[in-house]
Amino acid sequence: MHNGDYYLTLSLGNKDSIPMKMLVRINDQLLPDTVSAPWYRLAYKTIRRKVVVKGEKLVVSVRGVGSDVGLYAVELRPDNGSQSIRFNNKLEEDTVAVKAFRSKLIKQLEGDSSNLSVLNQLNIVDKYLLACYYFDGGGWSWASKETGLSLIYRMYAAADLLEQVIANADDPLYERSCYLLARIYYWLDQEDNNPAHEKKARTYFAALQKIDPGNEIIRMYLGETIKDETTPAMTQHQAPLWAVYQHEAMQRMLKVIHWWVTQKQTANGELGGKYGDDVEILRWWLPAVLGADDSLAKLGYRRLADGVWNSGILERGFAKKVDDVEHSAELFRDTHPGMFLVNYGDPEYIERCMISMQNFRDVWTGITPLGHRHFKSYYLSATQVVPQYPYGVDVAMNARALLPGLWAAWYNENPSIVQLFKEWSSSWIADAKRADNGKPAGVLPSAVGFSADRIGGDSPTWYDPKLTYDYYNWDHLGHVNELQYHLMGMYAITRDPQYLQTVNFYNDLIQAARKEKQLTTAVDPGGIDWVKQQLLSGGADHD
Template structure:
């Protein structure tokens, strides 16, 4: 009898434990967390993250979670980890890692559509920026799946090129006699400024980076001084200061030029080598007018033109190459040509001329500009007069470079 009694007590304990677990499994916290995750699945990414965090907090309070609660906790943790790695300084590596994490989010996953949203972004931008054309079709299927469940999803609609409901601008009303162009320009400024502020509030790191690496970050932010000048926008001015100062003090920068590291200097093409300085430092002479730090930095950058360019036997000033570092020219003869893109290196000098009319910088830039005018007016090698040549060999001065490509490439418009 005593043995039977002990067995009965043990059985009761087991039943109570199972019942307690079952009760926690179906507790209001688990039910509410499930509802929140379903809402997050259909929301935009910012609202979704907030809802997932609330669901995670509810699940953390479940004392003895059963299989369903444990699975929901795993879903929350995976989602939050993937979102966190999606926006690092190295965006490609981060989005690849996030895409791998979201692969396990099948149609039965409560955050399935959120997984498709981030995977679709990854495939789309990998296709846009690299040799991956199939990524467009892959991403379209993902965004179309999202719209089947939520036809009004703004981000998915924008990726598919479909119209979205405009958000009203929060602006004071204007007088009836205000010019139409001024009203339109005012609203355009409002929206572009809001876009800039969104990036600063949600993406800019403490060191100023925006997530695309310094090369792309400066291309993105190179026109933002407009808001500092026209609206005295302190947030933008401080953001541009963080970008300019942290780039200037990067170990990859030496003597005002991107050059790799002191252990190994890199010889890079001027388009990618010059943009670090030319798209960050000159506009600081506008955003922080009169600040000697930025005046001197731009003077230091353009001082390199004395080494990088020279007067050739034909009497023209040209850059000696278009692959170089702060102190080295590329050894291959193929790159010993001047190209219109070298104008990107002269941008700091243009601001120095504007600010101080520096005589040496003015001489260098005038001589370089005159040389390109002369070549543009030439009709050699079948080039029509007025067409800017694609490149000019430094030593011998013929247009067209080593391969005799006479007409300038389309990147001239980006200088």
């Protein structure tokens, strides 16, 4: 080994994803950070550092911190500098230019296959292009099929590759690698609420802003509000102010929807974030249908509904894969109920929703010891439930799985669906009247155990059923109140006032809370004063 500057690359971890913490020492110099593997979704973590070889040797040691050590690979490449690349833009991926440069390197190697400088730069270029491929694949179904990797896994794999590239600040790919890495960490933070990712993203964006201060995208990533000058103004000058604001809001919304439909959406309805997340965008598109009768919004809505239905990930109008109801229900719940308004009276969508409700009768629910109809679990698919501890509970959010049926019942008053929903709704109303496990009478519980009708399921607290995600806790009102929406829907269909009992009770509590100043002070969770506080504040999710 010759003396000089090199780049050392270590891939640490193990194929079985056994947790490891490791310290790396290079020539008696300890790297400042402990290396942990698995690194989020990846079984490995790669580090690349510039090192100096003296005395014709390099000593690298990896020591476990309360764990074994796992070493996938080690590379040592001399630092021979890099050739410049002619780019077509300042910070974007520009894979066209990078691929052209790669072809140039390959041609150089045809003349001299032992040229280490070219070989080493080709290695970095390939890492960069693979990172771009992973990132650009997003949640598109083609990317998952081609790679066999999920969206989030590929984002972490791309980050691991890009961090190797930016180990050399003089590399011509350095700045655009930092930009792509910042975007990845920003969106991973949005997905996982990870402060470490947020900090990294802001650090990279702040450094890039110094290089490109006029870049509006970077400024927006850093939180700056950029004025939209393109929204058309009201032509009717005598319009009241509320109408002016409403017109502007509608135009802004249509502009966003039109971009997604014309620039991003494919023929199978996908928007690039995987179907399970793409469908969530439709939750705010209906005003464009009902308020503006917008043809592009209708087209995009229909594409996504049909795309999900024909994707192969549904069976009998529900997810094939078992998951908690928040996730397993959204594919169908977020796409098909709205079709009653997008394509009113279309028998295709009515039939799909009717098919989905067969699952409610045949798979999801049963009769408890108290004679109540409840879901057997909150982990479910079209063909099975998971009734074992701790999943054997009915939760308020199971109403999410029933929204397609609620719209079908609204449209055709199907007696079978209405009767089944009466049984389920009446069971929850009866459970609300119970004052068990510390729950105040009149308040809907967060969960009910199927096997014994226990309020709160297997949890010692009625308001925290100790389930997989905290959004099943009672104070996450935006989620648990989906049951209230279902009950109000039942009232709209049947005009039976019993379905407004809990809604009216909550309204009375809110009115009382507004008069009780002491409710601004801390109270123990679970009691009636705590319930009032949550209702008045909107709960943990402020909904």
